[in-house]
Amino acid sequence: MLSRLTLSLFVLLGVGVIVRAEEEPLPEGHSNHGEAFNEGPRQAGYLMEGQGSVDFPITTNSTEVQALVNQGVAQLHVFFYFEAERSFRQASTLEPDHPMLYWGMAMSNVNNAERAKGFLKVARDKAEAAQLSRREQLYLDALSAFYKEDGDDKSRRQGWLKGLEKIVQEFRDDLDARAWLAMVTWQNGRQDGIGSREAVSLLIDSVIAKNPLHPGAHHYKIHLWDKQDDTQALESAAKFAEASPGIAHAWHMPGHTYTNLKRYADASYQQEGSARVDHAYMIRDRVMPFMIHNYSHNNQWLSESLTKTGRLNDAVLVARDLVEQPRDPKKNNAKSGGHPQREGRRRWSEALITFERWDDLLDATASGALDWSDEPIEEVKRAYTLGLAHAARGDLNLLDDQIATLKALLPPTEEPSDTAKADETKTDETKADETKADETKADDDSQDKPKPAPKPPGLDSALAELEGHRLLLTGETDAAFERFGKANGMRRESLARLLLAAGRTDEAVAKVKQAVERARNEVAPLAAQVEILAAANQIDDARAAYLSLREIAREADPDLPVLQRINTLLTTWKEQDGWQPPALEPRSDLAAASRIDLNTVGPLTWSPFPAQPLEGVDTDGITHRLEDYRGQNVLLIFYLGGDCAHCMEQLIAFSKDIDRIRDTGTVVLAVSTDTLDRTVTLKNNGEINFTMPLLSDPELTSFRRFGAFDDFENMPLHGTFLIDSQGNLRYQDISWQPFLDVDFVVSELSRINRLLGRIPGPVAASR
Template structure:
């Protein structure tokens, strides 16, 4: 047998191909396209949306999974849509429309889509398909047609015309109508759209027949996005109700409400999206980086929460992004859209907006913000901390941050041999441009430094170059300098630039009051109260306004009239989000481990409590790539243990075969090898292809508390040892922060926050903004 060969020779074996040897372990028997995508079993899920997409089948379960997959396609839940179709194919493997569905689910991967479509076409040759099903295959084939002279525009038009044919012949096919509207909108990116109103009427014809069709609501929001978002308000209010179990159905209305500057409604939708994602991820053991728009939604949620004054939740969401697992392929320090980078940005912005200077410096000093070494990140770091030092009146510390920004300026030697851009008529090299935002950040911090010196004229001149300076911050400085009318003008400008945001609205109330503009200040307060219904009452600026309200009441008995509850469509369709899922992601508990190694020692997961654990699932001694992985990790076992972690490997082989591998006499395996011939552990950890009943490679990082912090399940083994070592060190830092102090509550990892009662994100009992109530401002 292969596993009895010398291990060194095993590693030199060629990769198997279907022509000469059996497929390598972990590879699908159905072809390359089936290696990727979901390989764990699917099921009928709640809240996916209601559609009726009949196909030729004798199975009610296949039809139900088909309907579910189509509904998921309409909401761009492509990974789960493919799983629905794959699950149905375990029942009817010869049904062509199931492979059509798999191709539809790979709209962002043309290579895989073509391979699935080829399978569908092949199976269609011996199947009895309806005219409608044949037209769907033809339409999709036009989208992926290849050949000389065929370009993307030809493909898009072919897809559109194919859908038009279905609509013309089958007037009751609502899904074809919805997709036709989608394609008309998508094609507009390249070819323009003839009539947005005509496409909207096409969508309405679907909603007339099925008022909760998920695709129709989805495409209407996209159609009017940043064009005339008021046209999509009804769909924005109903989309999440149409598909409540899919996060994207919650997310998309956030576009509509954000564009209309209705940030409370936007944050509600984005929070719902986050909570649905987290419920799904906990249930199905999904890592955050596996969801393509996860970072986008959650950073946007943190931004929207900040605009509405829900600072505690904004920080919780942003910090959660910073602390989440990384992946060497899907996010890293250089990725501008990584969850960690976006989380740091939104966390710092939230603290700056509401003057939480002590908290900002605590997060900076403790390493919680975890800034990367990238220049853009170092710019944000120095700028944010510099603002905090300026507000606290710390000139020496502010000087250090100014110096840090100056270090990021282009050096003189970088001016040499800089080529002018194409079309530039100037002569000689051009100096390199500084980082975007660097000059503005430097101007603002230097302006603050001049304020501390008392040179106000020079300070305001320097602020003139600080394009990114918050207008309300400048307004407050102008007020302190006695330039009252300028301060009022800047405060009004702040509200105009950041319409319907709590921080500038609150600043305007303060500045108008200080300027003696009583009637204007009270009107500004009423505007603030309407926007800040959900704001945290203990924000510094709201506490100051509480004192202003007390002054008004003492002066002439003025009190704000009672505030009417909201009764618009969006408000009427709200649900209790605490019942949807948790606000933030947290690592899920590892499954039990109990196995015997080659020395006869029993290993249980609880034996490793208090230490991080690396678990490698490998596909036996026959797998050459597995041997490569075991050797790579063995060579670095001391470095792994230096982080305080242990490492074990679990094999598909029996104990005697595993013992023969361990005692091979040529290659040393530095970790215990545990036999699992019955695949009990592989099944518990979902390192299985359920569709083909075969084990898969798996790499898991389990923290000292027994929770999974990272996982990679694939047809290929995970070989990036350097990433594992780096991530183990980061896990140690996260676990060590549970007791780190912070202003406000405590600066803890989000796992600890999730375990506390009254955690951020709980909407039950939220008092909202009621500044007329004497209890406001007394803390929580």
């Protein structure tokens, strides 16, 4: 009888198709509990600091289970769903038949209905044999109403709300039910209208009265009043991070309140705290940035807020960090709007434009640091930013190059042609007849012609602004400002400066006033107003604007070009009539009083963490140690033995492309769960040439060390790791299925080399 190893190889060689018999185990890496358990955290949970204080009693005699449940519920309230699921999973290792632990896993998957339903089914199945309390049964019923198969979205949401209401009615001291009732009322209000926002706010206040630091209460109050009346949430904005200091989202959410109130320094403080907490968590628990679903959102917003307060250097640092972080084919790729690399490029270039750092912008592009992709939306942004820099330097030829790049992105129908010019001489009747004929022909041809690519957003505005700059440089002033009028994305203070330079002083003053009104409490437009008012000889108004600027620019970088120019103005004023501003008063509001030193929270930016040590013997008896490969990259593949058909597919894919991988200066090592004897049999199979060393780890020591192990089910997992030449872990994929994207690996290794300034030579073939 053929071994499973031989069968796996035959399948991959096309010799035959093997169908898994029902009595055979699931494919390697798959959870034995069902599909819902494949995803999510599969490493052990623990009691973490700063998650929030709640009391959510369940029927248990285990203090550890209760502590993990309390932690999981607190994490649910702060939308820390990945770790909430881990908390409930960890508790289930102690009490695997407790239905409420699977209820908690379902609650942790609000963004994945199929997984939530899978966990909820387990919870209901286990509830049949469990002795649930009335309160626990009501929680299970309420969530079941939300995920019922029949009924429309509105009825399901109402069922969830009514279920929570019933808990509140029967258990008046259940603060979590009250908080969730407020949350669901706010969420349902998006579709149906919230009714009385004040009534929901009073419900939240009743929770805070009993638990002043209830994380859910402060969280939902911020959401409730977001962009409605944010002053109502100021107390919660000041308290939320204190309620759950170990969760980044608790720091981030107050940034909504402060941003809406144009308090950008406070918003920056909160968002910076969020970034630092996230980075401390990533380093401690070895988590990749792209694994946190709102990480990009938090950090691009931080960069934007820092720019508005004039903290340009930190804004660029945060944005650049987003660009340079690990990529991922699904969660951080060039085509995905809103993911770290694209958001980082956007905020980085915007920050440099805002404060006229043209040389920095050109250098970041020329060096490849900005790493623009070839997606049309980014091609527009790249050409636009470069065009502005060349215009500022008066380089007409290079500006023309960027204008040409933008025009090339216009859909073909928008290109002027001789036919279009000839149409201008035709009568309306002729045009009407031809239009009708064209429509008929278009209907006939519609099945044959591909639709033209849509125009990238922002293209028209970018082209209008660059063409306006070109007209200015060639002395066509009126035409230039007419063209600027079509550039709806143009910064108003930039236009005001151009109006001033063209001698249109009154228009410049009016435009910069508009800029300040539209971008209240932002450093860049207010600084421009100081300059323009002074140039217009409106000295008293310029000095008043400076006093406002000084208040919001307390944390601004002093070397900003605009601030250096204003310092020259201040010197002139002092020399002319002795004017100097009074001393700044210290801030004394609630937000300022609650601040701590953020350096104690965690690092501002992400950095790769050192790879764990690894040592193993290959099929030739050679010992490989990770530390021996310093100076070279290492691609480390953990596979689940020769019986795993998908693992064989992975090894074959990477074996076929081994030369491309080695050309990036990378050594490939594959570590197996098999014994060394079985690994030797696989290596010497006589059919497939595995071109990388195959190491044996039957004790799973390295699997556990690298986290390629399911602690809940005590089983190994597939793992792919990229380790740079300095020994730092740059990328990891740990999953129930093997990673097969060779092109991504080659691309990411090449990018890592660029980040480290390496020009690697090819790695010699392994023995």
